[in-house]
Amino acid sequence: MxxxxxxxxxxxxxxxxxxxxxxxxxxxxxxxxxxxxxxxxxxxxxxxxxxxxxxxxxxxxxxxxxxxxxxxxxxWTTDSRGQHTSKAGYNFLMHQASREAPSSSSFVLFTAGFWKGFWASTALPRCKQVSWRVVSGYLPLRAKLIRRHVDVDPGCNLCAEESETEEHLFMHCPSTCQVLFASPLSLRVDNFLTFADFWRHIHELHDSEVMALVQTTIYMMWEARNHHQFQQRPSSMEDILQRVASVQAEVRVGASAPATIERNVAWCGPNRGTYKCNFDA
Incomplete structure (x- = not known):
């Protein structure tokens, strides 16, 4: 058996x-x-x-x-102290379910038009990069680590209600629902059946600023998750929204800054008794 x-x-x-x-x-x-x-x-x-x-x-x-x-x-499943508890049994069953669950990657579901709008947004490169990893299913989430035989608790460390997948962490987790609804996006995630539907909706708005705001919010939620997991430093909804607003302001300031004027600088030799080394930074 x-x-x-x-x-x-x-x-x-x-x-x-x-x-x-x-x-x-x-x-x-x-x-x-x-x-x-x-x-x-x-x-x-x-x-x-x-x-x-x-x-x-x-x-x-x-x-x-x-x-x-x-x-x-x-x-008999045991915890780190060699004792059987209901939590040890729960973790065992969650491990089994996570190993058998299919990947939540939705990479193949999007068209070239989606990716063109995705990369054309005004979000910071780091925000777009993390969001791309989310959409493509490349983040090292706990449900994926379990399937790669890494011994971790598969549960979401923010709510401990479900396995940590892209769809849960960035869509169904209660803290995520609060952030998305309280943000300028005012998104209700229960209006979408799947994570792919959520991203398609954002793309169909054809608004680069909205796409950038979603990507920035996703990045900040991933950052908050890591702070909670590795530094035991939880972030409130207000903290996440404040960091999103700060990054968005940084982007607007960068967009309005005057372009740097390039000047041709002629090479000159070193002073007597010294050496000069030219290099490309």
Missing amino acids: EPKSIYGLINGCLVDLHYRQDLAAELALSKVANLINHEQHSWKKDLIEHVFSPSTAEEILSIPLSINGGLDVLF
């Missing part, structure tokens, strides 16, 4: 046996093996239906048994 199936089976058994302790003791039901007819490689259906509730019995009987047999092994 798969470890996940065994884990669910044991949990179901524990709930039922809590109310049937006398019966379990009488029948000597202390292991899953006690519920299996090893000669016929099948569950002891009558015993299971007699001991457990109908719903738990149905779940147990739906689990296929190995036809090859094999030795029993102790399998």
